[in-house]
Amino acid sequence: MKLLTHNMLTSKAIKQVNTGYPLLIEARDVKVSEVEFNPEFIAKIIPKVDWDCLRRAAEQLGHLDKIPASVPDTYENQQEFLKQAHHVLLEIELINGDLVCPESNRKFPVTDGIPNMLLREDEI
Amino acid sequence: MIHTIASSFDDIENRSILDLGCGCGMLSIGCVMLGAGSVVGVDIDPDALDTCQQNLEDFEMDNVDLINASVEEAGLLFRNKFDVVVMNPPFGTKHNKGLDMKFLETALKLASRSVYSLHKTSTRDHVLKKAQSWGAKPQVVAELRYDLPATYKHHTKASVDINVDFIRFAVS
Numbered sequence: 001m002k003l004l005t006h007n008m009l010t011s012k013a014i015k016q017v018n019t020g021y022p023l024l025i026e027a028r029d030v031k032v033s034e035v036e037f038n039p040e041f042i043a044k045i046i047p048k049v050d051w052d053c054l055r056r057a058a059e060q061l062g063h064l065d066k067i068p069a070s071v072p073d074t075y076e077n078q079q080e081f082l083k084q085a086h087h088v089l090l091e092i093e094l095i096n097g098d099l100v101c102p103e104s105n106r107k108f109p110v111t112d113g114i115p116n117m118l119l120r121e122d123e124i
Numbered sequence: 125m126i127h128t129i130a131s132s133f134d135d136i137e138n139r140s141i142l143d144l145g146c147g148c149g150m151l152s153i154g155c156v157m158l159g160a161g162s163v164v165g166v167d168i169d170p171d172a173l174d175t176c177q178q179n180l181e182d183f184e185m186d187n188v189d190l191i192n193a194s195v196e197e198a199g200l201l202f203r204n205k206f207d208v209v210v211m212n213p214p215f216g217t218k219h220n221k222g223l224d225m226k227f228l229e230t231a232l233k234l235a236s237r238s239v240y241s242l243h244k245t246s247t248r249d250h251v252l253k254k255a256q257s258w259g260a261k262p263q264v265v266a267e268l269r270y271d272l273p274a275t276y277k278h279h280t281k282a283s284v285d286i287n288v289d290f291i292r293f294a295v296s
Binding site (some may be wrong): 001002004005006007008009010012013021033034035037038040041044045048050112113114115116117118119124 | 202
């Protein structure tokens with residue numbers, strides 16, 4: 001599971017949860033891979049990314065050093081920033097671990113990179 | 125199907141895409157091949173997702189993330205909308221009547237540009253009407269004919285012809 005995906009996930013489907021965001025990460029296995037850099041796409045999604053959540057997630061995966069502290073004003077034209085953002089959003093993956101709902105503490109296991117967000121009937 | 129989406133509607137390249145009910149990932153793979161920015165595949169069946177992951181490795185696709193969730197959870201699972209949702213929902217004929225409409229309703233909530241889906245031609249009027257009541261502008265892009273061989277235990281014929289509509293639902 002890439003951090004771009006984690007940045008979007010909430011546990012709001014659980015009955016009494018209000019926001020369910022961001023999900024905390026308890027990481028066991030993390031993988032870094034190479035993904036083709038597409039600066040146009042990265043520039044497009046930066047406005048949709050919750051940067052604080054991304055930083056906290058990178059920290060929980062042990063990769064805080066790779067991520068810039070904040071988004072610069074003219075980010076669309078800054079190749080270096082876009083490259084770093086690309087690396088954190090798409091190249092660092094959680095393989096095994098848990099995602100934890102910040103309100104209910106409910107754990108969602110991540111196995112082989114796939115988070116299991118299925119809820120029991122009594123939770124919906 | 126993905127080719128039409130990419131060339132006629134510019135809804136693939138550099139777009140964030142959700143494959144709702146991705147199964148073994150054929151639509152997702154198509155999207156990546158045609159230049160999608162990112163793809164997320166959601167499915168309720170963990171075995172299908174395992175197969176999907178195997179397919180992604182075989183095709184050397186590295187920009188697809190998979191999530192094990194049902195259509196019920198999917199509606200509230202994401203903080204943001206995707207640009208486009210693509211899906212080939214279960215047609216809701218035997219034990220899951222109306223499931224394709226549940227998929228459509230959820231997909232429309234999760235897309236900011238458009239939803240692409242397949243529905244039985246025999247249900248066309250119902251699908252178009254419901255979509256409009258949910259605020260979308262539907263357009264039947266093509267009518268397809270499938271000759272489906274028996275795949276489940278409850279299939280009694282050796283194969284069956286079904287007519288399927290490929291529909292684009294504009295959201296914005």
